[in-house]
Amino acid sequence: MSEYWKSTPKYWCKHCKTFVRDTKLETANHNASPKHQGNLKRFLRDLQRNHDKDEKDKERAKSEVARLNDLVPGKRSQIKSSPAIGDKPRSNFSRNKAPSTSEVSELQRKQNLAQLAEMGISIPSEFRADMAMPGEWQTISEKVIDPIKVEIKPEITSTGRRKRKLDDGETEEEEERLISNKRKSNWKLPYEDDDNELNALLMTTQFKKKIIKSESPTT
Secondary structure, three states, X not given: OOOOOOOOOEEEEOOOOEEEEOOHHHHHHHHHOHHHHHHHHHHHHHHHHHHHHHHHHHHHHHHHHHHHHHHOOOOOOEEOOOOOOOOOOOOOXXXXXXXXXXXXXXXXXXXXXXXXXXXXXXXOHHHHOOOOOOOOOOOOOOOOOOOOOOOOOOOOOOOOOOOOOOOHHHHHHHHHHHHHHXXXXXXXXXXXXXXXXXXXXXXXXXXXXXXXXXXXXXX
């Protein structure tokens, strides 16, 4: 008979997320370990918390259903008024008026439009005023401009400035200034004629010296 080796089976602990040997001693040691005990308590706390949350959600759903049922038209609560001492008995009853169908539909329509606006969907312009939302751009009036009657403004270049129109008094001052400048240009200083005569005299003396030198005999 041939011999063979068989491994010890293991099981998966979902609380500790690890494998444990499936023996009596290993299982007892693992269950008594602080790690397993802490994970087990945490699991029970999460389970209780989820259960409480589910109960609260159910109660909230019931209250919402009851609120919606109260909004349905046709249901009216009749309360009989008790007569006071010394007052005559009243035959009619005080009734709480339920909202009409038009009021309920208007309320639902506004709620639906508010949800659509939160989702980023464009709201029609006729409903924007009820929800205090800005409307679309509208053309109030148009003005047609005739291109023939448009005044053509002179172009202003960056190379110079436009000269403004002169008044009558300014034109006379401008003419006098030009005449005075012309007279000043014709004026000559007294020493300018002396300089010209001196230059002419020097030129003639130099010319005579050159002629004399050219006529002297060579030695």
